[in-house]
Amino acid sequence: MNEEELVEYFRAQMRKDPDMASAVAAIRTLLEFLKRDKGETILGLRESLTSATDCLTGVDSSVAVSSGGELFLRFISLTSLEHQDLSRCKKVMEERGELFLEKISMSRAKVAKLCHTFIKDGAKILTHSYSRVVLRVLEKAAAEKKRFSVYVTESQPDAAGRQMAEALRKLNVPVTVVLDAAVGYVLEKVDLVIVGAEGVVESGGIINKIGTYQMAVCSKAHNKPFYVVAESFKFVRLYPLNQQDVPDKFKYKADTLKTVQNLSEEHPMIDYTPPSLITLLFTDLGVLTPSAVSDELIKLYL
């Protein structure tokens, strides 16, 4: 499977199911790559998978694709340790890969099940930009006959917040779109803040659409709980100490990275929210406090 086929397959997966997380599409693509791979050695397989992952991050530079790729590589290493023979190994990998995909397709439902109990009747919720996981949580809460209203930030530069508002209107949830600058203004009316995450870092902090950090700081100042909902495959082995520490390859869109010379003139698309501002994280591994995240990552990578 060469580069163009890879990219085409990835794009096709994203088109086929717009509701699917980009990390899941990446893992699906890599699994397909694995099936079609004609290599003879495990080392060769690892190398070709690494270059395939790089290729995919060239298409979609988000943290999620990168973490999905890393997870898949880890999966390959763990499986190859058990079976030395390549063909047997590949068989096991393919089976387990399918199983893994099946499990993570259920992760959003698990997150929604855990989180909806924290939304009380009559609650006013603030959220940021368009997140499919948050949408799922709110769907579940609405299905449980809870009455709540939602404020969504517009989330420039791509106005993704409007997409979220549309989706919520279809669920008959009263929703108001607010300016990104109006977060401080609206927070006194709000009971809780729920956001998604593109990546969850080792410290327990999150990487998400630009404007999330601002929202977290304001929630802390107003003493409102700040909840993050994310699936476990978004856990990534990064430890940024501040905003500048986040690698450039995640901050800007893939096209921007390729074409633009001087990145300092571009607007970053994501920011980092430190764990001290987060109250709880809802994942398919359970409800975690930010300090519990590093434990989970250690269990995987040790």
Added chain:
Amino acid sequence: LVVENEATMPGSDKETDLTERIEAFLSDLKRGGSGTGPLRGSAETARETTALLRRITAQARWSSAGDLMEIIRKEGRRMTAAQPSETTVGNMIRRVLKIIREEYARSRGSSEETDQQESLHKLLTSGGLSEENFRQHFAALKANVIEAINELLTELEGTTDNIAMQALEHIHSNEVIMTIGRSRTVEAFLKDAARKRKFHVIVAECAPFCQGHEMATSLSKAGIETTVITDAAIFAVMSRVNKVIIGTQTVLANGGLRAVNGTHTLALAAKHHSTPLIVCAPMFKLSPQFPNEEDTFHKFVSPHEVLPFTEGEILSKVNVHCPVFDYVPPELITLFISNIGGHAPSYIYRLMSELYHPEDHEL
């Protein structure tokens, strides 16, 4: 558990006896929640629950671990429904369920590394969506489970002493310690330190039940210089206090507390003056609940303690509430002292994963 109809079958005496004990325990729990202070301390409740669970394991009819777990879960649901605010009952049930899972795994020979907790690692390496259904029968399982429950009971008996033993590390001479209400654990803690150190204790009376008065009497009998203050004076006196040591009813999964009313005020005053807040709580008080379930979180008792019924005229014009508990968020707590040592509030998640299995969080 089968009831009256089988009076003619052998072994049914044991069962009716068991049922009677369970019913007696349930009615005790229901009565115990009248709020004039705990009629029984949490430690006694924990011990009685565990003893009852041991009896159920010994006397009820079950053939596989799955059956036993089902029986215990069913009884557990009834017990927690009888008195939702008494969380130690639920905690002990979850401990016993975890014991059963561990003994079952040990009998099957699988190492304890195949830990049933969800993790990223498990997601990647497991070979199948097979559910562990605990249906295999092992002859030695009953004896093993009962032995493990006995170990749990021994642990429960030693908790207050274990906590009190750590007192000398935390209390120094000439310190001023503040506490609120009456906690048997804190009482033992302070008395143990008083054997070797001289210090001063300020007790907030904790209206309307004023358990602080009993605490002060008990402490002064042990030779500790004690002062009683009203709840309103907490902030005023806080600047002179070196440490705040409190007990709690429950420790929640996020590291927060459900403690006697007035504790949140105390915690905020301590934070304002940067005074360390130490919570003495044995492990059986750790509960996998989060503070979101508003309905079951608070308990309200008869408001006549706040505004007596004799104030006839205004009663119809005024709403009176008498809540028993307070929520204290984890940011305000400095240290937890438990029978296994001292921990930061951010470490609670780890202790929880060691004590309880995630599937048992919902009984």
